[in-house]
Amino acid sequence: MSGNVKQRGRRAKHEAREANNSSDRKETAKRQLERGRELLNKTKTRMQRLIKIVLVTAGIGVFALTVIAMVLLERVESCRWPRHEMCEDFTYTIDLEYPLATTDPSGTYRGGKLLGMTGGQIDTLSFQQDYGTYKIIADENMETSDVRMRVCNRAVDQWFLTRTSYLTAEAVQVTKQNKTSWMTNVYLKSHTSGTYGGDIPCVRADVEVYIPVKCLLDDTKLKVEITK
Numbered sequence: 001m002s003g004n005v006k007q008r009g010r011r012a013k014h015e016a017r018e019a020n021n022s023s024d025r026k027e028t029a030k031r032q033l034e035r036g037r038e039l040l041n042k043t044k045t046r047m048q049r050l051i052k053i054v055l056v057t058a059g060i061g062v063f064a065l066t067v068i069a070m071v072l073l074e075r076v077e078s079c080r081w082p083r084h085e086m087c088e089d090f091t092y093t094i095d096l097e098y099p100l101a102t103t104d105p106s107g108t109y110r111g112g113k114l115l116g117m118t119g120g121q122i123d124t125l126s127f128q129q130d131y132g133t134y135k136i137i138a139d140e141n142m143e144t145s146d147v148r149m150r151v152c153n154r155a156v157d158q159w160f161l162t163r164t165s166y167l168t169a170e171a172v173q174v175t176k177q178n179k180t181s182w183m184t185n186v187y188l189k190s191h192t193s194g195t196y197g198g199d200i201p202c203v204r205a206d207v208e209v210y211i212p213v214k215c216l217l218d219d220t221k222l223k224v225e226i227t228k
Contacts, residue, residue, distance in 0.1 A: 079194065079202040084158035090149040090167040092186050093118040094212075105169045105184055114167055122147070123174050123183035125209075126223040129190035132205040134224060139210040147217075148210040149188050156202040165190040165205055176219070194227075 098105070098120040105119025125147065127134050139148070153164040169186045190205035211217055 078156060079196060080204075082154040082156045082202050082204065084156065084161060085152060085154045086158075086161040087150060087152040088165060089115065090151065090165070090188060091116045092122070092147045092149075092167070092169065094121060094145045094147065095119065096121060105171070113162070117167060117169050117186070119169055119184040119186075120171070121183050122186050122217060122220045123172055124185045124221045124223055125217075126185065126187045126225070127190075127207060127209075128187065128225045129192045129205050129207075130227040131192040131194035131203070132190065132207065132226060134207040134209065134226060136222075137208055137210050139212045141212070142214050144212050145214075146210075146212065147186070150208045150210070151188070151190065152206045153190070154204050154206075156196075160191075160200065160203050164192065164203055 092105070093116070095118055098118065105117045107114045107118075108116040110116075139146075149167070151165045153161050155161055155164065166189050167187070168189070169184050171182055172185050174181055174183045188207065190207070191200055192203045192205050193200040194202070194204065196202055
């Protein structure tokens with residue numbers, strides 16, 4: 001009888017210890033779960049902050065790149081089509097009976113600049129510039145003997161506008177079919193540039209040449225030197 005009582009007592013103590021151990025394990029598991037949850041929340045918070053930082057940084061980077069691209073594009077376009085513009089008209093009058101065929105053509109000035117010339121028949125009509133365009137247009141007026149050159153100069157600095165294009169000419173001796181005669185070389189030169197660097201920053205010249213349709217330029221050579 002006493003043995004059974006002792007055995008039941010030991011069993012009760014064992015069950016009590018097991019219950020306590022089970023409770024301790026539950027508490028430990030609960031604390032571990034809470035710590036894991038806290039760690040997960042902290043990690044999640046850090047990741048959210050990191051993502052926000054990355055997104056903000058990326059947004060700032062994209063905005064900065066966009067601004068830089070816009071500035072560069074505006075700079076390129078402002079050099080390609082400078083904002084200051086001035087057009088000038090140059091004229092070379094062909095006089096087949098020019099009395100001074102062996103000398104350089106005579107010129108007319110306006111504002112201290114040579115804008116018109118009169119001389120003999122043209123051997124070479126030359127256009128020289130680094131940046132711009134040119135266009136040849138037939139002048140249907142049968143009464144005219146003028147080669148008209150309209151030049152529209154553009155520059156980022158308007159100081160260059162009146163200093164861009166110049167008309168010059170010289171008398172030359174030409175031999176054709178074993179016959180020597182005097183003719184004239186006519187030059188329209190424009191000092192231009194398609195870049196910001198150098199002595200001539202961002203200057204272009206767009207030239208329209210009006211050539212008389214009557215047979216005054218049949219033996220004339222056209223020479224165009226335009227880089228781009």
